[in-house]
Amino acid sequence: MVKNPERRTFVAWLGALLALPFAPRRALAQSEPVEAMLQKVTGGAAVQSGRVNLDIPVLAENGNSVSLKVSVDSPMSASDFVKSIHLYAEKNPRPNIANFYLNPRVGRAQISTRVRLAGTQRVLAVAALSDGSFWSGTAEVSVTNSSCYDGT
Amino acid sequence: MTARIQMPKQATRGQVVEIRIAIQHPMETGFRRDDGGREIPKNVINKLICRYNGVEVFRAEMGSGVAANPYLDFFVVADASGELVFDWVDDNGMTGSERAPIVVTG
Numbered sequence: 488m489v490k491n492p493e494r495r496t497f498v499a500w501l502g503a504l505l506a507l508p509f510a511p512r513r514a515l516a517q518s519e520p521v522e523a524m525l526q527k528v529t530g531g532a533a534v535q536s537g538r539v540n541l542d543i544p545v546l547a548e549n550g551n552s553v554s555l556k557v558s559v560d561s562p563m564s565a566s567d568f569v570k571s572i573h574l575y576a577e578k579n580p581r582p583n584i585a586n587f588y589l590n591p592r593v594g595r596a597q598i599s600t601r602v603r604l605a606g607t608q609r610v611l612a613v614a615a616l617s618d619g620s621f622w623s624g625t626a627e628v629s630v631t632n633s634s635c636y637d638g639t
Numbered sequence: 640m641t642a643r644i645q646m647p648k649q650a651t652r653g654q655v656v657e658i659r660i661a662i663q664h665p666m667e668t669g670f671r672r673d674d675g676g677r678e679i680p681k682n683v684i685n686k687l688i689c690r691y692n693g694v695e696v697f698r699a700e701m702g703s704g705v706a707a708n709p710y711l712d713f714f715v716v717a718d719a720s721g722e723l724v725f726d727w728v729d730d731n732g733m734t735g736s737e738r739a740p741i742v743v744t745g
Contacts, residue, residue: 552706576704580670584704592696592716594655599712603668603704 521575521582525613528573529621534613539572539624541612550604550630558597559614559622563589569596570615578608606633640664640684640735644725650717651745658689658697660725661710662735668703682730684709692721717743 525534542556559569568591574584584602596614604610607630613623645659662684669681681703689697697713715723720743728734 574704579704581702581704583702585702586700587713588698588700590696592691592694592718593714594716595714597714599710601706601710603706 519582521577521611524575524583525573528571528613528615532619532621534621534623536623538622539612539614541610541624541626543610543626543628545627546629546631547604548631550606550633552601553604553628553630554599555602555610556597556599557612557624558595559616561596561614561616563591563594563596565591566617568617570617572596572598573613573615574602575611575613576602576604576608577611579603579605584610604628604630604633606630640727640729640733642725642735642737644723644737644739646723646739646741648740649742649744652718652743653745654717655714656717656741657712658715658723659710659712660687660689660737661708662687662727663708664729666701666703666705666707666709670703680730684727684729684735687711687725687727689713689715690724690726691715692719693724696723717741719743 538560540558543553547553557572559572561567561569569589572587575582576584587598589596608628610626610628611623613621615621640662642660642662647656650656664684667679667682671679673679683701683703685701687699688695696715699711701709720741722738722740724738726736
């Protein structure tokens with residue numbers, strides 16, 4: 488029962504304002520949140536979960552070099568292929584790790600590389616397909632020794 | 640900037656071949672400091688393009704989240720004899736290039 492909706496909004500704002508100083512502090516401020524970066528890639532289109540497989544070790548001892556394999560379930564034919572794959576590490580000071588641009592001539596939508604991870608976090612991969620749809624996959628990684636972002 | 644490419648020298652037409660490239664580069668994040676406490680400016684290979692007989696088949700945009708001495712492993716359909724040319728550039732504008740021939744039969 489909402490008796491006074493304006494009062495509700497006011498209380499909500501007040502709560503948010505009070506909580507502001509306690510917002511989680513990051514070691515380094517991020518240039519841009521992942522959501523905003525994704526928005527530029529998708530243009531606001533919905534991202535469905537699935538078809539993208541992220542293969543990263545569950546436990547990484549050293550965040551300076553973590554092997555990563557991303558693959559997308561796609562025939563990679565002339566009419567149905569993966570246009571691009573975008574990788575994000577949400578806790579990295581620059582979350583956008585890399586973007587890969589593909590076409591039917593690669594034959595298989597699979598890329599392996601080695602990445603830096605600033606701490607235990609979730610890694611996100613988003614694939615843009617030729618039919619205009621977007622798909623995503625995630626992987627949780629525990630990093631024992633974070634990457635040297637703090638200057639050590 | 641030296642690079643090492645690993646890929647088959649020969650393939651049958653239509654075969655999906657694996658391409659591996661590793662480039663020597665520190666991929667400086669811009670968050671590190673040298674012994675004197677001065678910031679080491681960010682310098683990463685931000686773009687790599689692979690062309691197959693002149694046509695782009697694969698392109699990578701990279702940031703500081705890619706580990707030092709960047710390594711990429713991807714696939715290409717062998718459709719004609721010729722060569723694959725890899726071109727890359729870092730934040731300082733330094734460019735590098737490497738090429739590898741491929742013989743396609745059948």
